[in-house]
Amino acid sequence: MRAVGLIVEYNPFHNGHAYHLQASKEVTGAEVVIAVMSGDFLQRGEPALVSKWQRTKMALLNGVDIVFELPYCYATQKAETFANGAVSILDAAGTSFLCFGSESGEISSFLQTIDYLEVEQRTFNENIKQYIDTGVSYPKALSLAFQQLPDSEKYLDLAKPNNILGLEYIKAIKHQKSNVIPMTIPRKNANYHDQDFSSATIASATSIRKAIFNDSNGKSAIDQYVPEPTKQLLKEYFQSNQVFHQWENYWSYLQFRLIQSSPEELQEIYEMEEGLENRLLSAAREANTFHEFMQKIKTKRYTWTRLQRLCVHILTNTKKEEMGLISENASYLRLLGMTTRGKEYLNKTKSHLSLPLISKLSSYKGKEINLDIKAARVYSLGIPTHLKTQMLRQEFEQPPIYIR
């Protein structure tokens, strides 16, 4: 049985994801689809709309066979660290292919860009540094440095977020000397950051979340953009009066933590740079909402995403010291869910897996998984009190989701 690996967030699973999944199976001929999915906090530094268990269910009902959790220590990181963690999981799970969506859609442009970087890294880094010194963010500087090259059309457009991620996936495969074969398919229509609906059936997860939160008829407004199982699950979610998670639900905790902390303590938080802690402290005293807070702390120097990730680390109390102990590659495969076919695949490959497979949390101990548990617990505080306690326990007691 050959497996294709997808690196996903499914926040929530929409038609674009369904297309990516289907196309990945077609181009690779794989019989099994393995998704490495972020847990409750995402790369963009946001809590997931619904928990990883709900999103696992969506994934399985939509055609994924196995879902592994991308641990917190990789999921809430810059593209390079994120990619290394995710690729190491696919590699350990014996995945033949990694198929990612990209704006480019051409694997050759990824390879050419990497080749160029391998030879010219030093001079290129200097170019990037020059842009950064003008006050722009790293991703922006990277993109500008490429545009400056004489034959820039040969290379990837690194202003596009999925191109950057793809580049990092391939770099990670090379770096890890992995046998996973990278493939890419062009993304359809919607741009990653799109705020509004622009196509008839494909919309970005961003615009879908926006519709859920902002439109009173969000339920039906998103219907045409998500496949039936997602529609069904979100409907049940609405009907059972559960709450969609968003940053504003966590704002009072973040504000509280900032207000009770000393600048020295905040300096210990992962990704806190010198001086930023004072900016955060004074903004916390003035802001009424998370959005207001973000407006107050943002500067040209740091991307919104980077600041949001920092806020997630404050919320989960993740320290520089802790993250410093984490290795570049994952140390376990945490199974969130599987279908019958996924189970069959795991039974066959179990003995060759190069990392421990965790389906019962209580049987495994480790510093990385402690971060996942803490993140899940903090995540569960973003819902009304009467639902909290059950969710607080879930992380420990929930067995992998199984869909027949």
Added chain:
Amino acid sequence: MRAVGLIVEYNPFHNGHAYHLQASKEVTGAEVVIAVMSGDFLQRGEPALVSKWQRTKMALLNGVDIVFELPYCYATQKAETFANGAVSILDAAGTSFLCFGSESGEISSFLQTIDYLEVEQRTFNENIKQYIDTGVSYPKALSLAFQQLPDSEKYLDLAKPNNILGLEYIKAIKHQKSNVIPMTIPRKNANYHDQDFSSATIASATSIRKAIFNDSNGKSAIDQYVPEPTKQLLKEYFQSNQVFHQWENYWSYLQFRLIQSSPEELQEIYEMEEGLENRLLSAAREANTFHEFMQKIKTKRYTWTRLQRLCVHILTNTKKEEMGLISENASYLRLLGMTTRGKEYLNKTKSHLSLPLISKLSSYKGKEINLDIKAARVYSLGIPTHLKTQMLRQEFEQPPIYIR
């Protein structure tokens, strides 16, 4: 001008306090009344019903002339530390008398008890230790040890909380070699811990708070137990839709902080004893309310009050290290409010005050006052979002209350 000092919490100011104030003036003949009042968190380990600014206003409208804040580092402590801090403030303010209410009402029984303790401290401590070894709390052990003495009726009944406090006040006066003269007046009717109304006009602050929180007609139920200015202020408070502070308002913050913390971090919190942190951590994951949480963590060994104070320190993130740096006696007089007569007194005595007088926060720096500021900010988070920001700022911007 002679001043009498009162050590108070006024949570809220009621008829018993009015009686104490009046009687104190009568027995001492003092023209000025100075109150040393706890800030936003109280000795019992609870947030004050209304902020220190509101309680200062109540005090001034009810006959107090000057209100100084008892800093957080003394206000949320066991009787001995509390008393030392409060007495040192009265001493620095040039107060001639300290007049406290007690169950005993006889200054001689306090003095005899102190004389006995001074001579027999060592053997007495052994008796106390024996009781503690049976698993009872320190206050209980102290009371039992006294009851065991042959002529126990000569001494104070140390099962009574105001007798204990009074004893500590006098010990503090002796210890500090202060010239403040201690006097006591018998408390009228209500017992400190009374939950329900038992007299026609005097009720404990506990029963008044209970009526405010529990009875839908709490507003009028307390009318007969509080003087007119308190009634008026509480009425305005109700009408402006402000929120009375209670532990349950802070439960989600406490739970969050426990869930995001490591046992090692919790060990750094002031008053956290070895092993207690794990008990707190697991209770935080299971409890739905602060009351449930307290039920889960309480043991015979620790009084409810002691555990509540520990929870306050977690909330304000007050560390053993910080508290270790605090001196036994106060280092400043923070003026919360005054009347015209109070102002006159301060103008006359200003040049002899033995501690700096702070009426503008921005002009003073110090480790103790930082604890007060942090406590006030954390306190302000226990109200709905739209009121928070104003209150967060208040601590820094609020000038002393002045009542003409």
